[in-house]
Amino acid sequence: xxxxxxxxxxxxxxxxxxxxxxxxxxxxxxxxxxxxxxxxxxxxxxxxxxxxxxxxxxxxxxxxxxxxxxxxxxxxxxxxxxxxxxxxxxxxxxxxxxxxxxxxxxxxxxxxxxxxxxxxxxxxxxxxxxxxxxxxxxxxxxxxxxxxxxxxxxxxxxx
Amino acid sequence: xxxxxxxxxxxxxxxxxxxxxxxxxxxxxxxxxxxxxxxxxxxxxxxxxxxxxxxxxxxxxxxxxxxxxxxxxxxxxxxxxxxxxxxxxxxxxxxxxxxxxxxxxxxxxxxxxxxxxxxxxxxxxxxxxxxxxxxxxxxxxxxxxxxxxxxxxxxxxxxxxxxxxxxxxxxxxxxxxxxxxxxxxxxxxxxxxxxxxxxxxxxxxxxxxxxxxxxxxxxxxxxxxxxxxxxxxxxxxxxxxxxxxxxxxxxxxxxxxxxxxxxxxxxxxxxxxxxxxxxxxxxxxxxxxxxxxxxxxxxxxxxxxxxxxxxxxxxxxxxxxxxxxxxxxxxxxxxxxxxxxxxxxxxxxxxxxxxxxxxxxxxxxxxxxxxxxxxxxxxxxxxxxxxxxxxxxxxxxxxxxxxxxxxxxxxxxxxxxxxxxxxxxxxxxxxxxxxxxxxxxxxxxxxxxxxxxxxxxxxxxxxxxxxxxxxxxxxxxxxxxxxxxxxxxxxxxxxxxxxxxxxxxxxxxxxxxxxxxxxxxxxxxxxxxxxxxxxxxxxxxxxxxxxxxxxxxxxxxxxxxxxxxxxxxxxxxxxxxxxxxxxxxxxxxxxxxxxxxxxxxxxxxxxxxxxxxxxxxxxxxxxxxxxxxxxxxxxxxxxxxxxxxxxxxxxxxxxxxxxxxxxxxxxxxxxxxxxxxxxxxxxxxxxxxxxxxxxxxxxxxxxxxxxxxxxxxxxxxxxxxxxxxxxxxxxxxxxxxxxxxxxxxxxxxx
Numbered sequence: 001x002x003x004x005x006x007x008x009x010x011x012x013x014x015x016x017x018x019x020x021x022x023x024x025x026x027x028x029x030x031x032x033x034x035x036x037x038x039x040x041x042x043x044x045x046x047x048x049x050x051x052x053x054x055x056x057x058x059x060x061x062x063x064x065x066x067x068x069x070x071x072x073x074x075x076x077x078x079x080x081x082x083x084x085x086x087x088x089x090x091x092x093x094x095x096x097x098x099x100x101x102x103x104x105x106x107x108x109x110x111x112x113x114x115x116x117x118x119x120x121x122x123x124x125x126x127x128x129x130x131x132x133x134x135x136x137x138x139x140x141x142x143x144x145x146x147x148x149x150x151x152x153x154x155x156x157x158x159x
Numbered sequence: 160x161x162x163x164x165x166x167x168x169x170x171x172x173x174x175x176x177x178x179x180x181x182x183x184x185x186x187x188x189x190x191x192x193x194x195x196x197x198x199x200x201x202x203x204x205x206x207x208x209x210x211x212x213x214x215x216x217x218x219x220x221x222x223x224x225x226x227x228x229x230x231x232x233x234x235x236x237x238x239x240x241x242x243x244x245x246x247x248x249x250x251x252x253x254x255x256x257x258x259x260x261x262x263x264x265x266x267x268x269x270x271x272x273x274x275x276x277x278x279x280x281x282x283x284x285x286x287x288x289x290x291x292x293x294x295x296x297x298x299x300x301x302x303x304x305x306x307x308x309x310x311x312x313x314x315x316x317x318x319x320x321x322x323x324x325x326x327x328x329x330x331x332x333x334x335x336x337x338x339x340x341x342x343x344x345x346x347x348x349x350x351x352x353x354x355x356x357x358x359x360x361x362x363x364x365x366x367x368x369x370x371x372x373x374x375x376x377x378x379x380x381x382x383x384x385x386x387x388x389x390x391x392x393x394x395x396x397x398x399x400x401x402x403x404x405x406x407x408x409x410x411x412x413x414x415x416x417x418x419x420x421x422x423x424x425x426x427x428x429x430x431x432x433x434x435x436x437x438x439x440x441x442x443x444x445x446x447x448x449x450x451x452x453x454x455x456x457x458x459x460x461x462x463x464x465x466x467x468x469x470x471x472x473x474x475x476x477x478x479x480x481x482x483x484x485x486x487x488x489x490x491x492x493x494x495x496x497x498x499x500x501x502x503x504x505x506x507x508x509x510x511x512x513x514x515x516x517x518x519x520x521x522x523x524x525x526x527x528x529x530x531x532x533x534x535x536x537x538x539x540x541x542x543x544x545x546x547x548x549x550x551x552x553x554x555x556x557x558x559x560x561x562x563x564x565x566x567x568x569x570x571x572x573x574x575x576x577x578x579x580x581x582x583x584x585x586x587x588x589x590x591x592x593x594x595x596x597x598x599x600x601x602x603x604x605x606x607x608x609x610x611x612x613x614x615x616x617x618x619x620x621x622x623x624x625x626x627x628x629x630x631x632x633x634x635x636x637x638x639x640x641x642x643x644x645x646x647x648x649x650x651x652x653x654x655x656x657x658x659x660x661x662x663x664x665x666x667x668x669x670x671x672x673x674x675x676x677x678x679x680x681x682x683x684x685x686x687x688x689x690x691x692x693x694x695x696x697x698x699x700x701x702x703x704x705x706x707x708x709x710x711x712x713x714x715x716x717x718x719x720x721x722x723x724x725x726x727x728x729x730x731x732x733x734x735x736x737x738x739x740x741x742x743x744x745x746x747x748x749x750x751x752x753x754x755x756x757x758x759x760x761x762x763x764x765x766x767x768x769x770x771x772x773x774x775x776x777x778x779x780x781x782x783x784x785x786x787x788x789x790x791x792x793x794x795x796x797x798x799x800x801x802x803x804x805x806x807x808x809x810x811x812x813x814x815x816x817x818x819x820x821x822x823x824x825x826x827x828x829x830x831x832x833x834x835x836x837x838x839x840x841x842x843x844x845x846x847x848x849x850x851x852x853x854x855x856x857x858x859x860x861x862x863x864x865x866x867x868x869x870x871x872x873x874x875x876x877x878x879x880x881x882x883x884x885x886x887x888x889x890x891x892x893x894x895x896x897x898x899x900x901x902x903x904x905x906x907x908x909x
Contacts, residue, residue, distance in 0.1 A: 037183020046836035077183035090181035097801035100640035102180030103417025140812030
């Protein structure tokens, strides 16, 4: 089957790849572009481990077909930190021990960034509903929610 | 027990592996690719119970891009006889679970596997494999499994422990009875007796990372395996058994692990990938889909438990009697024994009888799941205790206080308890503001207790002092929830160097001594003991080097806060030597300094917890919402309190999911109807409140810092705690889990 040529922007840099029509964005990120920070937990859009930003919108990359991203902008977990400097969300996840195994963490960080860009001052309830698409089986969510609310305060300049 | 004030233990440093994990740089099971690597896929049985008549792989093998197709015939015969059983593991069963031979025993049972250049070609190849089955009636419930006319899963199975031994085959693998005293006498002296039956469904550990492995076959018949697992040495041993290899021929490297909860304590795709790699001559990667994880990896048992407890009017237990039936899945080996050993252990009793049955059904073979067997047992006992409290008009905490086991009491399964903090957890609950907070309409509060043994077992550690005075701590236990940093904290305390100057490493099977797997809440306890011993070995050498440098006796050198200090009249002659100075001069004083320890840790110390749960029940939809939750647990000593809290919170929420929503749902043919995170409903962030924690610290005298296991105990109390809260909110006693909206509505309609 002929492959589709796709040119896209990933974390501010141009990326070019060939893909099959049915190839998911998650497969392309991990297997073609070697961006393995984005994780697969389910492949059906239920767990959020593969969360990325597509043109500023939070999506599950397992539900996006690779040809769809032609000419569009992607941001993955690898683009969240500023080089060596952690994003405040990442720093707060560490300080609050908001990860145990850490496999869901990239998805939570990306989803949290999307939340705080849209709503810099979310309530606990708004945070819980926004992150309801990201499964964590280790933490019981408590420390994640605290980390997110603390990161929000810091980004607002209150912490 | 160290009396000195601790500098590092009990602090909350950022975990050593944390930065990589928030950046997405940590490598999990599916993140490794090797040059020339092929992709493996496994063909799974569409039938829950069927004879395999024939498998024709010719069409699959002929496809372009397919480099290997394997079936059970490509494996050595399943182990039997001497050496084929070790503890709870029967390697013959394991071999048949890894790849079916004569029969398919559950929907999802591995039948064949392929390795191809792409996953798509591998998937096409699976469809080209022709399998002829003789479909048999599936056995999907305990009731059906135990019926006289039940279809039999294993023709050779006879019920061990059944008297007289049945002549014909059965689905009961084992019957076990334990206890002491005379229960009839005990019940005859009771003022109140309550006897009830409880059921729980099959539930899955639900780790977010599916199983993943890359294997390559190298020279001399050796193999290298990279996989997500709770034990690299376990994978080495189990692969060696299933594949008839020497363990030393297999090198296993554990990736970062994306959750396990007991589910990654056995092998599934690992031996398959080795056989595919051997046959194809190329590295082979197998990554399970979420559906495969649900249908083909170990969940924990569905159960049916009957509990009868008698009490005096003052609450004192006079006797207790239980029958536990646990589903093992397709092969024997449910955690019924652990269920029996925990079911009455929180309470003192003179007359007790416990009977348990390990029953096979056509579901995936169960694997360990966080305090295996204990949560459902606690659901039953605590449910009866709650009802007894209400019949006696007693506060439920007070009823526990009357009966709670103390140091020196005999546990219902035999041994005497050493010091523990069970009563402290009960007192903490009574004194907690949560316990007295007002409730609104349709709201209820429940409390429940939980017990788990915790494990010790074998661990090894190397502590390597580097030339800059920093240290590397090498252990053989995958870090599933922050244990690396706990190892570093204990090493820091011993060596007297800051925790961030210590690099904790999880090594492969060729780089550290044998270590039993990460499980049984044993790592911070047992591997921690090995780290402490290895660090003491380093300190001993540092003192010797300082003594040599100063030309004094080693007895005149003390190790204090990261420095060798001259004592006994030599203090004025010698400035203290820092660890960095001693490390820097090591070449001149005898060479590199490293310590090692290998041990079989005894005395892990029991874990006890008491939880408080508030719920609100929506009487129109049947939905139960958890409003407030407090987990109180005796942890011995919290090495890193944040990760101790994390275990308590995570365990509580897993238990809440089990109580309220999670269950395997099968159709009449034995096909799982909900093998996805959409339909197997685990708790999400919006389902949960914050989970308050109260850490009780009654140090475990066998550990140098007082550690007792933490991780498993917190999943034991939530099942009953939630049920009791729902009872108070609705007036209905739920004795079957999950307490899902349809069941609540049906019960409220009655």
